[in-house]
Amino acid sequence: MKYRKGSAARPQVPPPPRPEAGARIDLHLHSLHSDGALSPAELVARAREAGVSILSLTDHDSVRGVPEAREACRHEGLTFIPGVELGVGIGDDEVHILGYGLDTKGRPLQNALDQLAGERIDRMEKMLAALGRLGVTITLEDVQAETGGHIVGRLHLASALVRLGHVANHGEAFQRWIGAGRPAYVRRQLLTLREAIDLILEAGGVAVVAHPGLTRRDELIEYLVRLGIRGLEVYHPKHDFVDVSRYLKLCAKFDLFATGGSDFHGVGKLDKPPGSAATPADQYAKLLKYIKI
Numbered sequence: 180m181k182y183r184k185g186s187a188a189r190p191q192v193p194p195p196p197r198p199e200a201g202a203r204i205d206l207h208l209h210s211l212h213s214d215g216a217l218s219p220a221e222l223v224a225r226a227r228e229a230g231v232s233i234l235s236l237t238d239h240d241s242v243r244g245v246p247e248a249r250e251a252c253r254h255e256g257l258t259f260i261p262g263v264e265l266g267v268g269i270g271d272d273e274v275h276i277l278g279y280g281l282d283t284k285g286r287p288l289q290n291a292l293d294q295l296a297g298e299r300i301d302r303m304e305k306m307l308a309a310l311g312r313l314g315v316t317i318t319l320e321d322v323q324a325e326t327g328g329h330i331v332g333r334l335h336l337a338s339a340l341v342r343l344g345h346v347a348n349h350g351e352a353f354q355r356w357i358g359a360g361r362p363a364y365v366r367r368q369l370l371t372l373r374e375a376i377d378l379i380l381e382a383g384g385v386a387v388v389a390h391p392g393l394t395r396r397d398e399l400i401e402y403l404v405r406l407g408i409r410g411l412e413v414y415h416p417k418h419d420f421v422d423v424s425r426y427l428k429l430c431a432k433f434d435l436f437a438t439g440g441s442d443f444h445g446v447g448k449l450d451k452p453p454g455s456a457a458t459p460a461d462q463y464a465k466l467l468k469y470i471k472i
C-alpha cells in the first residue's frame with residue numbers, strides 16, 4: 180500500500196466499509212405524499228437519471244410513499260432507505276428532524292403521523308380564512324388539488340395561489356402572505372424535540388438533524404445528542420462552505436455522522452436536483468450501523 184510522501188508508516192487498518200464504491204447517496208427527497216411534485220416512482224427514476232444509486236424518501240410527516248419508492252428502487256436496482264422529516268417547534272423557530280431506517284408499518288408511528296396530517300388541515304383552514312379576510316378567495320379543495328397525498332402545506336397553498344392567478348410565483352405568495360410572520364401565516368402544530376426523536380427511535384430508526392444551517396440553533400445540538408440524535412445533515416444545497424465546516428466540526432465533537440441530501444421537491448425555480456448534495460460513503464456506512472434495512 181502506498182502512503183503520501185512524508186507520512187509515517189501507519190498500521191494496517193481495514194478501509195472503511197464502502198457498500199457501493201462511488202455511489203451517489205441522496206438521503207433527502209420529497210414526493211407528492213408531502214409537498215413534492217413527483218410520485219415516488221417518478222422520483223426514483225429522476226434520482227437514477229441524476230446518478231443517484233442510494234436514496235431515502237423523506238416526506239414531511241408521512242411515510243405513505245415508502246412502499247412505492249421501495250418497489251421502484253428494487254425495480255431500478257437502487258438501494259432504498261425508508262425515511263421521514265418531522266418538524267419541531269423551538270420558540271418561534273422550526274427545526275427539522277430526519278428519521279432513517281424506520282419500520283413504517285408500526286401503529287404508534289402511523290397514529291402520530293395521521294394526527295399531524297389532521298392538524299395540518301385545521302391549520303390550512305385558518306390560513307385560508309386569513310386570506311379570505313385579505314380579500315383572496317381560495318378553498319381547501321383548491322389547495323388539495325395541488326397534493327397527491329394527504330399532507331397539505333404552504334408549498335401547495337403557494338402553488339394554488341399561482342394557479343388561481345393571485346400571485347405570479349411562489350416567492351410572491353410567501354413574501355406577501357404565507358411566509359413566517361406574514362399576514363396569512365399560521366404556525367402549524369409541531370412536535371417537541373423529544374416527541375419527534377422518540378417517534379423515530381421507537382420505530383427502530385436513527386434520528387438526524389436536517390439542514391441545521393437553516394435555523395442555526397447550534398446551541399441545541401448537545402441536548403439533541405442526549406435525546407438520541409446520531410447525525411447532522413451537513414451537506415445540503417442551502418449550506419455554504421462555512422456551514423459545512425462548522426457542522427463537520429460539531430460532528431467530530433459529538434461523535435455524529437454527517438449526512439447529505441438535495442431536499443429535492445420538484446417545485447419552484449430554486450429547487451436543486453437529486454444528487455446535488457450527497458452523503459459520503461464512509462458516513463453512510465456509519466449510519467447503516469444504527470438501522471436494519
Ligand code: AMP
Pocket residue numbers: 214239331332333334349350353354358359367
Ligand atoms: P409547511 O410545512 O406547510 O409550513 O411548509 C413549509 C414549506 O414551505 C417548506 O418546506 C418550503 O418548501 C416552503 N417554504 C417555506 N418558506 C418559504 C419561502 N420563503 N419561499 C419558498 N418556499 C418556502
Ligand code: ZN
Pocket residue numbers: 209213214215239444
Ligand atoms: Zn418540503
Ligand code: FE
Pocket residue numbers: 264275389390
Ligand atoms: Fe426541511
Ligand code: FE
Pocket residue numbers: 207209264442
Ligand atoms: Fe425537506
